[in-house]
Amino acid sequence: MPFYEIIYEPGTKSVAFYENDEEAMSAINAHKERAISGQPATPESSPHPSPDAPAAVGSWAAERPIKVFVYDEHPASFEPTIDTTSLTGSPQEMINQIREAASANSPAPGPQDSQYKMEPARELQIEG
């Protein structure tokens, strides 16, 4: 079940599910072409069924994808093994250490790094 973490040039990150690399590259290349030609990535918008929905409908530019990491499962499903003998400090400090260790998210990812602790199975090369 391949999940793809896409990292875009401004540091934007997303996770997408595609059936295979061909489907992934179709979407990534379509988005990249829009970025190169300065087109928006905004989906088609039609009036919301709720009269209370916000009036302003946003629009945004496409962003150039620069890295794609492939995972066998959703990287948010990462379950770490926690060595409780390494915990130190007061009980509240230990709780904080466990909470940080249990998170699927990397504590301080750089703009072009994965946002997850899970190791990707591989990296998909983006052509061009």
Added chain:
Amino acid sequence: MAVLAYQRLSQLVTDYLLGASGTIVPPSSWTIGLSTVAIGTQARNSIWSATVSGTNINEIGSTTASGYARQTIARTIAQAGIDWQASTFDNTTSTGGQSATADQVTFGAFSGAPSPNGANSWIVTDGSTLNAGNPYFGGDTAATRTFANGDTEKVTPTLKAG
């Protein structure tokens, strides 16, 4: 904008914060999903379900993903990744409270039309399995979003606890 705090969020306050429950606990990371169902037709006890009836919440892409997957928001404040910004306080008695806004999350790029398609709401939830997990709070999208190849969606969720 219609917004909704689901039962599980209230339970976190009553059972986990007040009573230190060991069973009603927050997730290690938040996830956020998109639903075809507008907030106005949901209920506090709505659940994620592939069965489109009553007040169930149906997730886009649950039959054919076409690039859709839930995004994550870390349980941290103002760190380097996608998490929550520093909260702010509104002291207005009737409508005030503490507000927290997450960093903007991006869905896609889509490879085509997911099934079902047409997002009318976003839901902060837990877990990565579609149409599963606990909904915590959500809001209407600004429009019905219909996705196609190369599209992305961007959502910036806010919770105001009054």
